[in-house]
Amino acid sequence: MTAAAHLSAPSGTPGPGAGDDAAPTGGGPRRPSKYTVARTLRYLLLLIGLLFVMIPVYVLFITSFKGVGDATPARAWLLPAGWTLDNWKAAWDQLAPSIGRSVAMVVPSTIISAGLGCLNGFVLSRWRFPGADIVFTLILFGMFLPYQAVMIPLLELMLAVQVPYGIPSLIVLHVVFGIPICTLIFRNYFETVPEELMEASKVDGAGMLRTFWSVALPIAVPGFAVVLIWQFTNAWNDFLFAVFFSSAANGPVTLALNNLANGALLTNYGVSMAGALLASLPTLLVYILLSRYFLAGLMSGSVKG
């Protein structure tokens, strides 16, 4: 279980009694009050941060429940005079088809790139070949690639191989450009798995495929959780590829939301705010329910994990 323990490490709370700052070593009578002051200051600063983070959430929330006449500048920061679900209904009517398309895009692309990443990560960490490190570094560069630097020939390539514009194109792109990060996460994951496990299988005369299938894959479950969540969030939130490879009629929800917001009048922000919340719901749910894996994915972005 060392592997699972490693994955949870970044988000793991420090164990009980780990350096409790309320226990000074040379405890004079004045010390506690000094620590109380320090602690109050900490909470004060943390609350300011909380305010900064939550202000946009407050605005999104209240505005999404406001009626048309209610969202005037003068009442901008006040709670709704009357709470209404009209904005949510309107946003749902306008976004539902694109949310469906986003699901159709995210599910296959996430699964395929996770599969490829698992194969690559296994080979590059536990079944290596000469030059594996160079290959890995070359793959890794794709993680940082500004996609603008391949976009124009990419448009021509997708046209030439006749992948239909819209969701099919986007599935291909999310799979291909997801390879680097998925490879990285799985490689780092397999590196934490004791080498003896694979070695034992090698000594038994098992081939690479059998070792992969019966040893590596079963223990890779936590790695899959991290990669699936990461890819899901990335693909769901993507806007750049959506703009270049789809239109409002056949694109994902980010594109539809942007069109909705750009069409909105200043006084009718309610619908776009409700739409923004709707479009964010899936990734937010994933974050709240599976934050440990979400965090592990984030940390892997720093290469060394």
Add this chain to the structure above:
Amino acid sequence: MPAVLPVSSSAEVFVSGKLRRFGPPLLLISPSLILVGVFIYGLMGQNLWMSMTDNHSAAQANGREPISVVGLENYIGLFATEAFRHSMANLLLFTAAFLIGAMVMGFLWAWLLERPLPGGRFFQTVYLFPMAISFVASGVVWRWLLNSNQGDSASGLNRLFQMVGLDFLQNPWWNNITFGILAIALPAVWQLSGYVMALFLAGFRGVPDELREAARMDGATELQMYRLVIFPQLTPVVMSALVIIAHMSLKSFDLIMSISKPANYQTKVPAVDMFLFKSSYDYANSAAVGTILLAVVAVLIVPYLIHQYRESRR
């Protein structure tokens, strides 16, 4: 006919042995290698070539009119226009503000939360949640917050400033020609500070407890312990965070598209230029802007990757 037994030389045994050992793993990752080779490195080359042609019209983009190579003309042309230099200046300003904001905020939060604190997990969870949201969704609300109207018609943050008696803070936000882009850095900081916090928290937790103990035993004050013992240990985290935030900043596109409008001069950056050129079928200039972005990112990333590569060899 007696079968001729193959007499294999030692070299052949060596090669076939190598093939048997290294053939399968290479085969297993070959789909990914081909995809990465074509889609990343092949297209990067193709893009570089495209940026050196005179492919400026829809007819050429569709292959109905010939394309010829013009060398560096497009690059020279881009830097000669005031509009593109403005984009580059914007990118620089934006990146500086984004980097400083996210690093300071993320570091501060991590420092405050580094030691166990009742409710600490709650703050962490809230600080990090904007990472789960798309730039487009947060752009919806930030466009409203950064509304440039002032006085009676003010909404968004300007209205909030009025309500709490800080009227003097009202400003046109992204509508300022020179510094408008700084307003877009605010939502970027809002979104990424939690990420930087998470990186720093992992860094803090990587510092061995013995180091803290040793510092306390030596009679160091809390501040001294942080300054002399713990902060120096965080250097690798600082490097990682800088690289991650800087490369995200250089690629910024979504936020600007959803808060401002692509055609807005105030908030133009190269990524937006690239999109605008493509929209008008000026593929050559579009490709040139893409390559310029790649060069800027590469200056940052390549040394970082080489460093990581060397570390992994050790």
